[in-house]
Amino acid sequence: MNEHSPSSAAAPEHGTHVMPPSVLLGTAAALMALTVVTVATSRIDLGEWNVVLALAIACTKAALVALFFMHLKYENRFQLVVLVSAALFAALFVAFVVFDTTQYQPDIRAAETQAAPRGP
Amino acid sequence: MSGPATGHAAPGAVQAPEQRFLAHHFTSMDSQLATSKLGIWLFLGSEVLFFSGLFVAYGVYRANHYALFHYAHHFLDWRMGALNTVVLVGSSVSAAWSVRCAQLGKRRGLRISLLLTLLLAGVFLVVKYFEYSHKLHNGVAWGAACKPSAEILASLPPAVQALPVPKDLGTFFSIYYLMTGLHGIHVLIGMGLYVWLIGRAGRGDFVPGYYVPVDTVALYWHLVDMIWIFLFPLLYLI
Known part of the structure; x- marks a missing residue:
């Protein structure tokens, strides 16, 4: 994480974390890529494991949303x-x-x- | 949360612009922000539990009637679901961007990103409207009312058409309409909140020292996105 980007220098002093654009766009790209992966893997017949894999991908996506979009990584x-x-x-x-x-x-x-x- | 505060400064003292939004029961803007965040997170935790009841219904029926679920998912168009996933991810980025703009005091960026979030939420509901109306016009309703038309049955893959129509097909669609409907209501509420935020941003209420509403509404919006992340594979990609 780039904590010292020029944009965060202008950040307020209220103990908040300003997300750099690279992290926001990177998270979005990862979410889009995982959406493609989940559609692709649903086409392969893995029996019982299809739902396990789909849920594992969904949990990864949810974790990305929570950590970066909801800035949980930097919160209390x-x-x-x-x-x-x-x-x-x-x-x-x-x-x-x-x-x-x-x-x-x-x-x-x-x-x-x-x-x-x-x-x- | 947003009522104009009486302020703590002595009469005549110069106040920071955000001070007028400091509610009288908080000692500082920092404690107001921290308390609001804790409050919204507790609410989001309760939302997860709220939805979990429907996930239980899904889990129980799927575990006992897997063949029915597999048959029924052919009525859902995964391309529509994938499109809506992309739309919601886009609106989430835009919501996160609005928080960033508010923190940095970029007013124009804030207004644009709030507007974009609202717009994408609207696109989501329009896609959902087309999905719902296509199903309902073809008799794919919930419970005992689910009587698919010959037209929609003919649009299924040939291997699926060869199978008899399960008599309890409506059970799947009861769960489908409840889960996506409750999620849709959340999207609608989110749109209302964004309209409110756009109004306040237009008045210039939000400054780097005060952006609690932008932040908390964005957190709510991300949770709505997160629930869709689970609904999409569970309903469209069985």
Whole structure:
């Protein structure tokens, strides 16, 4: 990161970080490139791994947005804690419900097909 | 956040231009900025949790009905989704640029970048409008109302046309309309906020010592972009 670019010399003294244009445009270029990658990899059949790869790319893109566009890299650490803990709890929420449903759904379906012929 | 402050300076003392936006319950512009940032980040954290319920619905239905999801995604045009991804990334750069201009006191750059962000947000919704209306005119609605027309079925890839239409196709589209609709409402709110910012920037309210609204609205806008980053591959590229 170029902390001493001429433009940031004019920066206010309020403990803020002014993002240099090179970082903003570089982040945008990386996001565009990763969009192309995610479209391209979705065309290849990787079975279960397609969604894992798509989510990994999406998380990388989200991290780029957070670190540079939202200047989290230069902020008070507490704001990072807020975002990461919210994302972590969202991931736990999704993961546990999906684990639960995939574990019990076969039993439910088996019970339904057994019960079906008898009718109400 | 933006009410004109009574100020702390003694009567007759020369005030810095930003001081008139110092709310009376803050001791300094710095503490006002730090508190606002903490507030917006806590809000963004709650937004992530707010959306997570819909991601759970998506995860559960996808885990149990993968074939249905794979069938249904052929109704979505990935080119439209990719176009909107590019549009939103562009608007995010422009939003980040507006913060930079506000910090450096570049008023013209600030006005242009705020206007560009608003414009790209509008383009996003126009593309979304075309997608929604194309689907709804062809009977691709949510829940039990989802009855795709022969016309749209004929536009699917030949291998997909050979498959029978799943009877619970509407389940996917309920999730699709809820996720993209809630996201779209966020875009609409963001546009309203940018209209407000453009008005204030036109009045010259924002100076290097005071740009809290530009910064916090941009942070909100980046989160809206971030959610789309997940929606695009999960809905369009299954």
